[in-house]
Amino acid sequence: MNYKGLSFGLGIFSIALGAVEIIANRRIAQAMDQDDDAARTTLKAFGVREIAAGANLIAAPAHSTNMWNRVAGDGIDMAALGIAVTRAPRNPAVWGAIAFVAAAATVDILTARGLDRETGKASPKRAGEGDAAARQHERAGYSSIEPQGLTRAAAPAVA
Template sequence: MDYRKISIGLGWFSLALGAAELLAGRRIARALDVPGHAGTVRGFGMRELASGAALLSAPGNPGRVATRVAGDALDLGALGLAARKSPGNRLVWGALGFVAAAAVLDTLVARGLRATADLPGNGPAATATAG
């Protein structure tokens, strides 16, 4: 499995998701039954944009993928609060499921990148000369 290519895809995904959260924060907040929290959604969007830019600037860096895992934890916590407030909102549960799946993928990619970086010929020096 090419974890570096997957990390590039995660970077582009973060940019797209961040832009959506930034541009449609109010609409997303209303859909999740937290209309007074559009600023929070936009803040999460800024975090996604930063994460995506970081991943694309250093593809294959396990630490940068790990920041997505940390962001996933924040998202899960916020969505958990939204689910507690509106347990019947299917969009909240769908978002929780989506973020949980993304967290699993992010974790697997970060672990895979760490494991392959430890192999002979795959360290930072090899990456610098392969570019």
Template structure:
């Protein structure tokens, strides 16, 4: 892949790292509101744990934005998020917040996989 393609995926990696930091902070700081909207009250510890994982993923990606390892770690986190959101949707069928959150994470997962594969193709596969 040419240098322009590598730069594109590196820039996308930086964007994902910054997004992870922001999302993680929101999950940590607003865990009670998030669990209430998802219909899983009392599980703030879970959302805060997801937030901490997201902050760690963001820091890892920003430390090596040209390496795919950090982005692949996000993909693993996405799978965990999808599992938890599927449970929330099943517990609260028709909950628009849970459904839209699930749809958002599906989209984020696709983006994460595209960026991770792009970084793999540029030859920067060092694992974080």
């Protein structure tokens, strides 16, 4: 499976979802019987978080840390929906949102784990970092998508 391509696609999806949460926050809040200032503000904040997560995924789709950040966002969404379901336990829109977030979280987790296995890259490396980590990944059988044999520049030590 092409986890990097899936990660990139999820980045585009995140941006679209975030835009919807910002633009249609009143309609979403009304549908879920949560139409108050706090709910609309929360939806806007979640929209901003989704757009940021999407931008990170588009910028670096091979880095599993970006996908794990989306998984953390799914957890936050699920917690907010847990509060919403206590306020409107019979609302099908709330239960639909819970199902949607659960499905998205499943895809996000599978993609993050796939990226962990496929690339072995948790996050972008800074200059001078990662040489020991790269050797450890090689010993563990992970492959890297970074070119081999390049020297890394290191910043001078601060005394």
